Amino acid sequence: MKLFKMHKIKIPKNRLRKLKTFTLGQKPYELQNLNSNKIKNRLVDLCSNDYFGLSRNDEVIKASHATSLSEGLGSGSSRFISGSRPIHKLLEKQLEEWLNKEKVLLFPSGFQANIAAVQGLVNRNSIVIADKFIHNSLLVGVKASESKLVRFAHNDLKDLENKILKFKDTKNSILIIVESLYSMEGSIAPLREIVEICKKYNVELLVDEAHALGILGPEGKGLSFDLSGDITMITGTFGKSFGSGGAFIACNSKIGEYLIQTSGAFRYTTALSPALAAGALKSLEIIKCNKTWGINLLSTSKMWKKEILRNFSYPIRGDSQILSIIMGQEEKAILLQKHLEKNGFLAIAIRPPTVPVNESRIRLTIRRDLNLVILKEFISVLKDFK
Ligand SMILES: Cc1ncc(COP(=O)(O)O)c(C=O)c1O
Numbered sequence: 001m002k003l004f005k006m007h008k009i010k011i012p013k014n015r016l017r018k019l020k021t022f023t024l025g026q027k028p029y030e031l032q033n034l035n036s037n038k039i040k041n042r043l044v045d046l047c048s049n050d051y052f053g054l055s056r057n058d059e060v061i062k063a064s065h066a067t068s069l070s071e072g073l074g075s076g077s078s079r080f081i082s083g084s085r086p087i088h089k090l091l092e093k094q095l096e097e098w099l100n101k102e103k104v105l106l107f108p109s110g111f112q113a114n115i116a117a118v119q120g121l122v123n124r125n126s127i128v129i130a131d132k133f134i135h136n137s138l139l140v141g142v143k144a145s146e147s148k149l150v151r152f153a154h155n156d157l158k159d160l161e162n163k164i165l166k167f168k169d170t171k172n173s174i175l176i177i178v179e180s181l182y183s184m185e186g187s188i189a190p191l192r193e194i195v196e197i198c199k200k201y202n203v204e205l206l207v208d209e210a211h212a213l214g215i216l217g218p219e220g221k222g223l224s225f226d227l228s229g230d231i232t233m234i235t236g237t238f239g240k241s242f243g244s245g246g247a248f249i250a251c252n253s254k255i256g257e258y259l260i261q262t263s264g265a266f267r268y269t270t271a272l273s274p275a276l277a278a279g280a281l282k283s284l285e286i287i288k289c290n291k292t293w294g295i296n297l298l299s300t301s302k303m304w305k306k307e308i309l310r311n312f313s314y315p316i317r318g319d320s321q322i323l324s325i326i327m328g329q330e331e332k333a334i335l336l337q338k339h340l341e342k343n344g345f346l347a348i349a350i351r352p353p354t355v356p357v358n359e360s361r362i363r364l365t366i367r368r369d370l371n372l373v374i375l376k377e378f379i380s381v382l383k384d385f386k
Contacts, residue, residue, distance in 0.1 A: 014330065015351065022346070028053045028369045031346055039341040044374055046340075046347040046364045051215060051321055052283075052293055053369050054243025060282045064244070067278030075271035087277045094284055095248060099221055100228060103256025106272045107265065110210055110237030110247035115141040116265035117206055117235050117249050120258060122147040122175050127167045129160065130177040133185060135208060138177055148172070154185070157193050164201045174203040175232075180223035181212040184355055184363065186318025188216070191223050195230045204232040214241030214287050215294035215321060241287070244279035246272040293368060297321050301366040304375055311379050317361075324350070324361040333360035336385055343381040 009016070022031040025042045033039045054060050071085050079088065088106055095104040107113035118141025122128055126147040130138065132154045142149045150167070152159040160176070167174055176198055178189045191207065198205045209222040213236040217225045220241070224234050233255065237247040249259065259266055287293065301321045308316055308325065317324040327333040333349035340347050340362070351360045 014334075024056065028056060029367055029374070038338070040344040043341065043344055043346040044370070044378075045367065046345055046378075049211065049240035049365055050243050051241045051297060051365065051367055052243065052287070053367060054241070054283045054286065057243065057283070057286065059286065060243060060279045063282035064275045064279035068275040071274035071278075073275055074273050077270055078267055079271045080267050084271070085274045085277075087274045087281065088271060091277045091281045091284075092248070094281060095250065098284065098288065099225065099234075099250050101234075101250040102253040104248050104250045105256055105259055105266060106277065107247045107249065108269055108272050109245065110208075110235065110239060111137040111140075112265045112269065113235045113237070113247040113249050114138045114208060115144055116259060116263045117233050118142055118147075118175075118177070119145045119265065120249075120255065120263055121204060121206060121233060122173065125171075126173045126175060127170070128175050128177060129163045129167070129203075131155065131179065131182075131189070133182050133187075134177055134179055135183060135210070138206075138208060142177075147175070154182070155187060155189060157190060157197065160194065161197055164197065164203060168201050168203075174201070175206060176203055177206045177208075179208040179210065181209075181216060181320050181322070183211050183322065184324070184350060186320045186322030186324060188212075188223065188319050191227055195227045199230060205230070207231055207234045209234050209236045210247075211240055211320070211322065213237070214283075215297055219291045220287050220294040238276065238280035238283070242280050242283040244283060245276045246280060297366065297368045300368065300370060304364065304366055304370075304378075307375055307379055308382070312382065321366045323364045323366065325364065326359060326361045328358050328360060330360045333362055336362050339385045340381060343384070345378060345381060 021034040023034060025032040029045050031043045031045050033041050033043060067087055076082050092104045092106060114137035118138060122145045124146035127150060128142050128147045129150045129152060132151045150163050152163045178194060180189050180191060207224045209224060213222045214220040217223045224231050233249060233251040235249050238244040305316050305323055315326040327336060330351045333351060337349040347362050347364050350363045
């Protein structure tokens with residue numbers, strides 16, 4: 001009873017979230033509603049991170065199925081116990097070659113990879129200087145590492161430099177953490193300049209490429225690719241543009257070996273499912289063969305942004321496939337989410353504490369399979385919102 005009291009939810013009622021259920025609709029971008037009839041039966045998915053629709057791609061599913069049959073659905077245990085499967089080694093090798101990195105190490109999820117990455121690079125004697133908008137998993141990693149956390153204003157190079165200057169004469173090691181493409185803002189980090197600052201002060205840099213991988217950078221290799229020699233570690237996930245699940249850390253072989261020997265998040269977990277690894281490998285092959293998909297997706301997104309701005313006075317943020325229609329008040333963002341749901345679009349209201357107070361928004365994730373008819377319909381539905 002005491003324990004229950006301790007765990008009483010203290011979240012204000014209007015911020016409690018409900019889990020909804022959807023299954024796939026017939027069209028590649030469609031979800032089918034299995035909830036109340038306040039939501040339309042079929043919805044255009046404007047909220048998942050399956051940017052290329054690869055989670056439903058026939059070749060990807062076939063590869064995953066074939067590997068399930070030969071290797072089993074799950075790995076059965078940690079790679080330290082029952083060993084790696086050939087598909088783990090193959091996927092790691094292919095990623096090492098694609099990203100030109102000495103070592104790639106797989107993880108069951110990006111959340112876990114980020115915790116492992118931070119814990120691998122810092123300890124209680126370190127200072128982490130992180131962008132204000134980094135993902136929760138990186139913050140959990142900082143907490144687990146017991147290092148001191150200092151935040152700098154989003155994408156603000158001057159503030160980053162000031163924060164480094166404040167600590168550079170201490171004995172503590174310093175790690176900078178950024179995302180290349182921020183998941184809530186759709187903003188892109190000035191990575192080249194950040195790398196220069198890190199080099200100037202001789203500090204380490206960790207870049208989370210979760211949303212950029214497959215889309216941004218040369219042939220979708222991420223925004224770190226050209227700067228990779230000067231970046232200590234990158235993390236990426238297969239749960240977004242790769243349409244699978246699981247994730248990886250890419251680094252030099254020395255750090256890679258250190259992680260293998262010391263990382264609890266790597267050692268004490270059931271290895272990435274062979275089926276997901278095989279799906280991710282097939283997606284990698286498809287992305288490699290379709291070098292313009294990323295660029296095309298960005299132009300589609302640009303068109304959505306232009307059309308929304310042409311028709312409405314809402315501010316829009318985002319320089320990528322992630323766009324945010326800023327509504328300000330939470331209630332307004334929720335009302336718009338409901339209006340869209342009623343009219344066939346699934347796009348989620350993002351509210352505090354995920355984003356700052358008075359910056360509640362509808363976040364749109366643009367997919368490569370959206371067409372002009374859908375955009376026109378979206379504009380028309382938005383026009384009806386009072
Ligand atoms: C920036 C960022 N990093 C890491 C993750 C975690 O990745 P995964 O979904 O593979 O756990 C996410 C997912 O939401 C993310 O947006």
